[in-house]
Amino acid sequence: MPALSLNVLSSSSTSPCRNTSRPIALIGFQQQGNLGLGYLASVLRQHGYRVFLFDFEEKPETILESVTARQPLIIGYSLIFQFYIHRFADLMRYLREHGVSSHFTVGGHFPSLSYQRTLELMPNADSVVRFEGEATLLELADRLSLGLEWHNIEGIAYRQQDQLIATPLRPLISDLDQLPYPVREYEGIQVLGQTIMPILASRGCARTCSFCSIHMFYRTAPGKVVRTRKPAEVVREMRALHEEHGVKIFLFQDDDFPLFGPVWHRWTREFLSELQRSGLPGRAIWKINCRADAVDPELFLEMRDAGLYLVYMGLESGTEEGLKTLHKQITVEQNIAAVDALKKLGILFEFGFMLFDPSSTFESVRQNIAFLRRIVGDGSAAAGFCKMLPYDGTPIKDELQRTGRLIGDVCHPDYDFLDPQLNAFYTALLNVVDVTGWIHGYSALSPQINSAWHEVAVLEHLLPALGGMDEYRAKLQNLTQASNELLFRVVEDTLDAFTGLRTDLWSSALIRKHCAQFSEELLRERDAFILRHQAKLLQAIQQPPVLEPAFA
Numbered sequence: 001m002p003a004l005s006l007n008v009l010s011s012s013s014t015s016p017c018r019n020t021s022r023p024i025a026l027i028g029f030q031q032q033g034n035l036g037l038g039y040l041a042s043v044l045r046q047h048g049y050r051v052f053l054f055d056f057e058e059k060p061e062t063i064l065e066s067v068t069a070r071q072p073l074i075i076g077y078s079l080i081f082q083f084y085i086h087r088f089a090d091l092m093r094y095l096r097e098h099g100v101s102s103h104f105t106v107g108g109h110f111p112s113l114s115y116q117r118t119l120e121l122m123p124n125a126d127s128v129v130r131f132e133g134e135a136t137l138l139e140l141a142d143r144l145s146l147g148l149e150w151h152n153i154e155g156i157a158y159r160q161q162d163q164l165i166a167t168p169l170r171p172l173i174s175d176l177d178q179l180p181y182p183v184r185e186y187e188g189i190q191v192l193g194q195t196i197m198p199i200l201a202s203r204g205c206a207r208t209c210s211f212c213s214i215h216m217f218y219r220t221a222p223g224k225v226v227r228t229r230k231p232a233e234v235v236r237e238m239r240a241l242h243e244e245h246g247v248k249i250f251l252f253q254d255d256d257f258p259l260f261g262p263v264w265h266r267w268t269r270e271f272l273s274e275l276q277r278s279g280l281p282g283r284a285i286w287k288i289n290c291r292a293d294a295v296d297p298e299l300f301l302e303m304r305d306a307g308l309y310l311v312y313m314g315l316e317s318g319t320e321e322g323l324k325t326l327h328k329q330i331t332v333e334q335n336i337a338a339v340d341a342l343k344k345l346g347i348l349f350e351f352g353f354m355l356f357d358p359s360s361t362f363e364s365v366r367q368n369i370a371f372l373r374r375i376v377g378d379g380s381a382a383a384g385f386c387k388m389l390p391y392d393g394t395p396i397k398d399e400l401q402r403t404g405r406l407i408g409d410v411c412h413p414d415y416d417f418l419d420p421q422l423n424a425f426y427t428a429l430l431n432v433v434d435v436t437g438w439i440h441g442y443s444a445l446s447p448q449i450n451s452a453w454h455e456v457a458v459l460e461h462l463l464p465a466l467g468g469m470d471e472y473r474a475k476l477q478n479l480t481q482a483s484n485e486l487l488f489r490v491v492e493d494t495l496d497a498f499t500g501l502r503t504d505l506w507s508s509a510l511i512r513k514h515c516a517q518f519s520e521e522l523l524r525e526r527d528a529f530i531l532r533h534q535a536k537l538l539q540a541i542q543q544p545p546v547l548e549p550a551f552a
């Protein structure tokens with residue numbers, strides 16, 4: 001058996017290192033496309049294995065029927081969201097109880113960082129694949145397929161009698177361009193007939209926010225934390241997706257798109273010139289995730305002209321104290337400057353925001369609402385917020401545990417605020433706001449408003465100009481503004497009630513009524529506008545794309 005290193009990724013599929021007669025099944029959350037599973041599948045296929053992908057939301061009976069018929073060598077479970085651990089454990093138990101004897105392995109953030117808890121909570125798992133899984137899963141498959149010893153391969157954890165063993169970590173993949181393109185076997189989401197696909201230009205994040213498991217994931221394994229692909233390779237993949245699958249909207253899922261500092265500036269400029277050469281600008285648009293301190297107006301102007309239409313930023317807090325607690329290493333002023341710059345450039349933005357964090361006080365909540373009003377009080381995007389949750393493997397969770405503040409369980413990790421009255425306020429707010437479906441969940445009001453804005457961006461960038469667009473935009477902006485303002489008022493009035501400035505509380509029935517009114521108005525305006533232009537839109541959507549000749 002030759003020593004297996006990352007070079008394993010380029011070895012041939014007819015290698016005597018493996019017996020590919022039994023397939024491999026991979027199960028995960030497939031909504032919007034699971035790139036992790038896609039990469040694992042493509043590497044396995046490149047080496048001759050047949051791979052079946054299952055959406056975790058499929059009925060257990062359907063998965064059982066399929067795996068019983070196919071007898072996979074391994075069933076790999078992608079646990080990228082910690083709070084699904086019990087559901088995955090239940091699925092494993094169900095399959096075992098029905099006689100499935102395949103090797104069960106699990107990967108993702110939580111299993112990588114907390115392999116002990118994973119093995120305890122998933123008694124039917126045979127192994128955990130820790131951190132980037134491509135090479136480790138392939139080696140595991142190769143060993144198992146030949147009936148060879150697998151307990152000594154790098155980057156796994158397993159149970160041995162009553163002990164939990166973790167082998168030395170496997171280094172991160174140094175050259176991401178070595179990987180084949182990810183398998184994308186799921187219904188592509190569409191907006192007005194335009195197909196959307198996720199894609200990656202890099203992996204890892206150089207920052208160290210205290211609440212985030214991403215940098216811990218990429219920092220724990222040896223190797224370079226952030227790896228970028230070659231710009232030309234990224235564009236080649238975009239072009240292939242566009243030509244072969246008609247993809248017109250690319251969602252870069254990079255944790256932090258390579259923008260910050262001179263080296264990544266150069267990377268982005270090279271990416272932009274490759275994009276221009278490819279002929280994609282004007283035919284396809286793209287979205288990125290980045291930090292506010294990476295928003296450089298000059299560079300973003302060029303990015304916009306090359307198809308950047310949406311920027312997601314984790315703004316997280318509107319107070320210096322909150323940003324410090326979250327170790328964002330950014331200022332409130334920088335957050336505001338980034339939002340202002342994007343508005344000026346006409347680039348749509350969305351943001352993550354934690355109204356509550358472990359340092360929260362009544363005053364910080366008030367300041368956070370003032371910050372939200374400052375950035376989206378004009379109706380430029382829907383307001384949204386959450387409470388920071390202490391995920392496993394994050395510095396803030398360890399700190400809360402150390403100070404005795406950690407409560408909840410693995411699926412609902414939580415903490416109490418230092419001021420007990422703030423706990424009562426938070427519960428009261430949840431009762432009126434969350435339950436009514438204003439902020440969370442795909443059908444809640446704020447995500448619906450953002451979807452409408454997304455649709456506007458798609459109309460403006462990819463479809464023929466439509467009459468009345470300015471009026472529709474103005475209506476949408478008024479509605480967003482009114483909905484945001486009501487949300488802010490509810491929070492502020494509840495704050496006032498808890499700080500003795502008023503006696504009455506908003507009732508959830510009244511909020512639900514307002515929320516329903518906003519939703520109805522949104523739907524009415526949106527449908528009226530789209531219906532008015534239906535014929536023109538249908539004609540444009542049904543037209544086959546005209547492509548430029550391939551790369552110069």
Ligand code: B12
Pocket residue numbers: 029030031032033034035036037039040075076077078079080081082083105106107108109110129131132133134137200212213214253254255386391392
């Ligand atoms: C894209 C994305 C989404 C997408 C879709 C995800 C999907 N279907 O895959 C959407 C927008 C739907 C989404 C939603 C949410 N997300 Co999200 N998301 C991401 C993001 C930015 C990228 C995922 C990705 O493509 N990574 C790239 C691939 C290549 O890496 P990977 O998935 O980690 O896979 C590798 C390894 O983990 C390992 N591996 C993974 N699975 C398996 C399985 C096996 C068998 C093996 C061997 C190995 C293995 O090998 C893979 C290849 O190297 C991640 C951040 C991140 N860097 O992962 C957050 C992340 C996963 N999301 C997160 C969260 C919190 C959420 C939300 C709760 C946000 C919210 N407040 O609503 C929701 C939850 C949705 C739900 N299920 O209800 C957290 C999860 C935290 C945690 N520890 O649980 C993350 C880590 C972000 C963070 N800041 O911490 N998300």
Ligand code: SF4
Pocket residue numbers: 205206207208209212213214215255256291314
């Ligand atoms: S929150 Fe964003 S910037 Fe901070 S470490 Fe995580 S991915 Fe990086």
